[in-house]
Amino acid sequence: MRILAFNSSPRDNQTSKTELVLQKFLEGARRAGAETETLYLRDYKIKHCLGCFSCWAKTPGRCVQKDDMAEELFARYLQADLAVLATPLYYYNMNARMKMFIERTLPMVAPGASADQGGVSYRFERVPKVAVISVCANPAMDTFRCLSLNMQMILGDLLVAEIYRHTSEAMIAPPLAAKVQEVLAAVSRAGAELVRQGQVQPETMAAATQDLAPPELIMQLSKEYWEREMGEV
Numbered sequence: 346m347r348i349l350a351f352n353s354s355p356r357d358n359q360t361s362k363t364e365l366v367l368q369k370f371l372e373g374a375r376r377a378g379a380e381t382e383t384l385y386l387r388d389y390k391i392k393h394c395l396g397c398f399s400c401w402a403k404t405p406g407r408c409v410q411k412d413d414m415a416e417e418l419f420a421r422y423l424q425a426d427l428a429v430l431a432t433p434l435y436y437y438n439m440n441a442r443m444k445m446f447i448e449r450t451l452p453m454v455a456p457g458a459s460a461d462q463g464g465v466s467y468r469f470e471r472v473p474k475v476a477v478i479s480v481c482a483n484p485a486m487d488t489f490r491c492l493s494l495n496m497q498m499i500l501g502d503l504l505v506a507e508i509y510r511h512t513s514e515a516m517i518a519p520p521l522a523a524k525v526q527e528v529l530a531a532v533s534r535a536g537a538e539l540v541r542q543g544q545v546q547p548e549t550m551a552a553a554t555q556d557l558a559p560p561e562l563i564m565q566l567s568k569e570y571w572e573r574e575m576g577e578v
Contacts (some may be wrong), residue, residue, distance in 0.1 A: 371534030
């Protein structure tokens, strides 16, 4: 299996929790025999979709714009067996860079008679399955509700896994180190299970999304963090 991950975080790899969770997932996938590669969307020039539908009517399957999405990323996306879309959660949804990337996959589909996928069909014989990974600082899984609905509506049957990690900024807090290791081990298992079985087992997902600590401790750690940050301004 060829897995190509697209990370839309603007943060460097040392501070990005999106990257932390993504790489643990890919580590498990490699352990199960997959080949993996990560592309960082911050390194590419991706223009906004123009909404012109030329990729449907005038240049079928090809965007008329000239940028890294049209010249490289779209083709590579189609070549993957599994695409992993990894985004931090901003304002309760995917960040703008990931949304731009997804919008520019429009040449993949064409108007069709099917009522599924909003009345479109896939233009190419082979399109990748997709796993979504996201992290957020809020200490509640419900924070991902809008993102999950977006991904399910956009991807339909192509979506094979959603791994959402709340309380992500607390993952570097020393008091939570043991629990964080449990979570990351479960994320790694999720990657292996998706390669071997085509799905993530419910118990693995529960372990990957478990609370890191009681709410009172999380709130205290958050309070201490922001007091430090604001004191440095």
